Amino acid sequence: DSGVTQTPKHLITATGQRVTLRCSPRSGDLSVYWYQQSLDQGLQFLIQYYNGEERAKGNILERFSAQQFPDLHSELNLSSLELGDSALYFCASSGPDRGGTGELFFGEGSRLTVL
Amino acid sequence: SQQGEEDPQALSIQEGENATMNCSYKTSINNLQWYRQNSGRGLVHLILIRSNEREKHSGRLRVTLDTSKKSSSLLITASRAADTASYFCATDFLSGAGSYQLTFGKGTKLSVIP
Numbered sequence: 140d141s142g143v144t145q146t147p148k149h150l151i152t153a154t155g156q157r158v159t160l161r162c163s164p165r166s167g168d169l170s171v172y173w174y175q176q177s178l179d180q181g182l183q184f185l186i187q188y189y190n191g192e193e194r195a196k197g198n199i200l201e202r203f204s205a206q207q208f209p210d211l212h213s214e215l216n217l218s219s220l221e222l223g224d225s226a227l228y229f230c231a232s233s234g235p236d237r238g239g240t241g242e243l244f245f246g247e248g249s250r251l252t253v254l
Numbered sequence: 255s256q257q258g259e260e261d262p263q264a265l266s267i268q269e270g271e272n273a274t275m276n277c278s279y280k281t282s283i284n285n286l287q288w289y290r291q292n293s294g295r296g297l298v299h300l301i302l303i304r305s306n307e308r309e310k311h312s313g314r315l316r317v318t319l320d321t322s323k324k325s326s327s328l329l330i331t332a333s334r335a336a337d338t339a340s341y342f343c344a345t346d347f348l349s350g351a352g353s354y355q356l357t358f359g360k361g362t363k364l365s366v367i368p
Contacts, residue, residue: 243299250294
């Protein structure tokens with residue numbers, strides 16, 4: 140058990156809909172990362188937050204947004220969903236080191252299926 | 255974007271044999287990490303090697319790093335059926351925004367046959 144909790148584990152929805160994925164980092168971790176894993180694209184970095192502030196942005200679509208709340212949990216919002224958004228969405232957290240990228244602790248993922 | 259690339263994409267070996275996976279990357283790094291993923295599960299960190307290190311061991315794992323060739327290898331000795339999983343290398347790089355991003359390759363799928 141990594142200590143990172145993601146909900147929901149599975150989600151099935153229709154094109155055009157909006158969903159919210161939730162992540163609780165390990166106790167004491169200040170950084171939260173979101174990754175998307177699909178068969179054709181592999182593991183793609185979406186976005187990182189550190190202590191409530193956006194730190195780095197990767198291949199995140201404009202239809203997607205995220206935030207980290209004062210209690211350090213994070214939410215990833217996916218809107219106007221398309222079939223191609225079907226993927227495993229992972230949240231990861233890391234310790235208080237602001238500058239570098241040490242070990243990441245991954246949740247079990249949220250599997251999104253868009254029909 | 256910066257991304258490590260693992261080779262081979264898939265590897266099938268007999269239990270007890272050694273498994274070697276390679277990773278190549280494009281730009282300078284602070285560190286390189288290896289992760290393991292069982293089918294459909296979250297990734298689990300295996301080992302981190304810093305850019306000033308050449309070799310690191312952890313149990314049956316041995317990682318090497320050659321920064322001049324921008325490559326790394328992961329060796330799993332005396333493999334077991336339970337080692338069946340996908341293995342990813344991850345490299346960090348300094349993004350234009352001044353922060354580090356950790357990017358992953360597409361992984362090597364290892365099958366260990368009992």
